Amino acid sequence: MSVLFKPGDFFFFALLIGVTAFSFQWLFSQDEPVTSAVLEVEGEVLYRFDLRRQGEIAIDALPGVDFSVGQGSIRIKHNTCQRQICVKGGAIASPGESIICVPQKILLYIPANERSKAPVKIITG
């Protein structure tokens, strides 16, 4: 029958807390200036946003999705999808952060370990 704690738990939780502390330390050591965000759909890079600009952007190849860019952050402002998880998730602003939409296979992320690349033209909508 079930027992809440057993001797092996000590090692399990000690290991887990160690891994958590280490992975957060690694995560917070990524402190490059954020200048761009990459939009991939079905594994293809569709667009590269310049996060130093400000405004609302719609991509022709991705109808129904509007992006809002400003002050080093980006969010999905509007999407026609059913569950709206990508919209409710809010903005991303740090290297490695991402917004994903599983049904539409959309991946929007701020690249890490990479100097800013020249963004392609911005289509403001």
Place this chain on the structure above:
Amino acid sequence: MNEAKRQSKLSPDEQREARIAGLIVIGLLMFIFEAYLPRPVPWLKLGLANIATLIALYWIDWRAATTVTVFRIVIGSFFAGGFLSPGFFLSLSGGLLSIGLMALMHKSGIFGILAVSVAGALAHNFAQLAVAVTILFDNDVLWYLWPYMVLTALTTGGVIGWISHVLLRRLAADFESL
């Protein structure tokens, strides 16, 4: 205590089937209830349906827990939509790795239910992330979610493990084991 336990007219096999069926229904109800709860980010979920899996694992066996998990995911996808969709395979991979690890830890006998439940949540998150990184999105950037997933698995797995523990105690008091 024993006198108070309910006597069943069913054979052990029939009892087993009835318990599995009941746990599938409970898992489904939890899954549907949870679908209505707000989710701030797509990967953050309490995992209420895992209560049914944990109970099946401790109350019956790992085969029953696997059956409960697979049926819940398949039937759940009929309700919520998305049978055989990318999200369905995310759930299935998470569910199967989770039950595999939980069964091994349970069998070892050296871990309590809280650790087993947290490990299940971790395995679930890890499998989903691995499938998302390698198959769905093919982009390593998603591994950056991992530290947050470890932290949430620790909390949600702990809560689910505790709830399951309370329910299992209750079941042990009320029913004869198979």
